[in-house]
Amino acid sequence: MAAPDNVRLRLETVRLTALFNRFAAVQEVSVLFPAHTVSAIIGPSGCGKSTFLRCLNRMHELSQGGWVTGKVLLDEVDIYASDVNPVQLRRRIGMVFQRPTPFPTMSIYDNVAAGLRVNGPRPRREMDEAVEQALRQAALWDEVKDRLRASALALSGGQQQRLCIARAVAPQPEILLLDEPTASLDPAGTQRIEELCHELKRLYTIVIVTHNLQQAARVSDYTAFFYMGRLVEVGRTSDLFTKPRVEQTEAYITGRFG
Amino acid sequence: MTGLVALLSFTAVLALVLIVADLIAKGASSLDWNFFVRNPVPAGESGGGVANAIVGTVIIVGIAALIGLPVGIGAGLYLAEYGSGRLGFLVRFVADVLNGTPSIVVGIFAWTWMVKPVGRFSALAGSAALAILMIPMIARTTEEMVRLVPHSLREAALALGYPRWRTSLRVVTRTALGGIVTGCLVGVARIAGETAPLLFTALGNLNFSTHLGQPMQTLSLQIYVYGTGPFDEWHRLAWAAALVLMGLVLVLALAARWVTRQRYGSAR
Numbered sequence: 468m469a470a471p472d473n474v475r476l477r478l479e480t481v482r483l484t485a486l487f488n489r490f491a492a493v494q495e496v497s498v499l500f501p502a503h504t505v506s507a508i509i510g511p512s513g514c515g516k517s518t519f520l521r522c523l524n525r526m527h528e529l530s531q532g533g534w535v536t537g538k539v540l541l542d543e544v545d546i547y548a549s550d551v552n553p554v555q556l557r558r559r560i561g562m563v564f565q566r567p568t569p570f571p572t573m574s575i576y577d578n579v580a581a582g583l584r585v586n587g588p589r590p591r592r593e594m595d596e597a598v599e600q601a602l603r604q605a606a607l608w609d610e611v612k613d614r615l616r617a618s619a620l621a622l623s624g625g626q627q628q629r630l631c632i633a634r635a636v637a638p639q640p641e642i643l644l645l646d647e648p649t650a651s652l653d654p655a656g657t658q659r660i661e662e663l664c665h666e667l668k669r670l671y672t673i674v675i676v677t678h679n680l681q682q683a684a685r686v687s688d689y690t691a692f693f694y695m696g697r698l699v700e701v702g703r704t705s706d707l708f709t710k711p712r713v714e715q716t717e718a719y720i721t722g723r724f725g
Numbered sequence: 726m727t728g729l730v731a732l733l734s735f736t737a738v739l740a741l742v743l744i745v746a747d748l749i750a751k752g753a754s755s756l757d758w759n760f761f762v763r764n765p766v767p768a769g770e771s772g773g774g775v776a777n778a779i780v781g782t783v784i785i786v787g788i789a790a791l792i793g794l795p796v797g798i799g800a801g802l803y804l805a806e807y808g809s810g811r812l813g814f815l816v817r818f819v820a821d822v823l824n825g826t827p828s829i830v831v832g833i834f835a836w837t838w839m840v841k842p843v844g845r846f847s848a849l850a851g852s853a854a855l856a857i858l859m860i861p862m863i864a865r866t867t868e869e870m871v872r873l874v875p876h877s878l879r880e881a882a883l884a885l886g887y888p889r890w891r892t893s894l895r896v897v898t899r900t901a902l903g904g905i906v907t908g909c910l911v912g913v914a915r916i917a918g919e920t921a922p923l924l925f926t927a928l929g930n931l932n933f934s935t936h937l938g939q940p941m942q943t944l945s946l947q948i949y950v951y952g953t954g955p956f957d958e959w960h961r962l963a964w965a966a967a968l969v970l971m972g973l974v975l976v977l978a979l980a981a982r983w984v985t986r987q988r989y990g991s992a993r
Contacts, residue, residue, distance in 0.1 A: 526884055558886030568881035572899045581895075582885040634885065 477502045483537035485518050492518040496698045505664050505673040507687035515696040516676045520644050524560040525553040560642045561635030565650045567627035569619035576615040582638040605633035625656025645675040661686050692716045752968035755961050764933045775966050777933040778947040786917050788852035793859035801867025806893050820861035831857050832922030848941035851927030855916040866908030870901040903985045910981035914974045920945040944970040
């Protein structure tokens, strides 16, 4: 499992505003996600954190009335520039959603291979290796290696979510976006995913949206606090949780609101 | 309340059971090898079969399906994927109206455009009429089935870098495939029993014919002619033909059930 050559890669937003028609769900957010770190985005429901995340791989514009202003720089190239193909771009940025979304008609193997096949056919052996590697990265290989041809729906919720992580990392993306990936999982499943975050940051730059403050504290290197569509504070997770600079952040992390 | 519902569902099932029982009682005794492989014999003679009608049904329904299924499925996919605008609304409205159009009207329509100008009845005109009946049915079922696929699956595919058309085909349509195939089989079964539109188009034929430009017999037409005829022998054959037709429809319905059970987790 050699680390892909993306050490210098980083993701940055510059005055990013995300709108639904005329309503700005995210306003003027400028933040930097350093390579090979886990960054958590926290904030109360409706603060725009999921919308913000969906701007990072241009999924937001697929929503009804969704559009953005500002920039998102992936390794210093604006992904909203007119010569960037959003479909190609999404292959470089993996995403995992709140609820597990395995493709129900596909086997476990085919689910993981789905993101690889979109780039054209590959030799069988190469594909097998890529699928195994992705499943190992998602810590699912040992549980499914004897039933790769079984339906993905035969897996438990936690396994399905790890399958979705395997599917997202199989094409070796540069960035991994996790949108409340443990929201529908039990504590054991949650713990597995959190451990994965630690391991996967060697290979990818991870941005995770979470409702759960303890989770943010456990998995992330950096934390950004969103409120009412604005970025209130961002910093090292250890700093933000122990000595927040902004009153609102302190109120939120001590549970006084939100 | 439960008792009432049970009674009503019992009534619904009873109708089917009575029909099938009646068909078997009156038709089964006439089913022999000759019935399937021989053509009708002149009135008054005994024996003879309905081979021409069976072959005719397969040909006419087959061609109708060949025309109707691709158009219907295509229209359904369009409605589900892109049908939110005014054109989608229009197509959906037209399909619903066409769905409610009496089949005999469709028969007259096909007669006006495909029989009258040519000056003779033809199997092809029959297929066209059946296809017209089939298209709105298939289109609406396909649309419903595709809409049942959760939005999150579509998003997951798009987030993997699937182009939109490929998301539609590889993920959304494939997930809905079981339901779509069921809808198609049910649609084919529906038109297999149609009689009225064929009276104006395929007309019927007492001889064996596979010529598409000529009148052709089908089971439903055979039942109509024999059932309303004056001879006991004909009545006997009509019952048998009805049983065969019923069996054909039943087989299609069973196939539909079987298909939906195949492949893990198709839409339903």
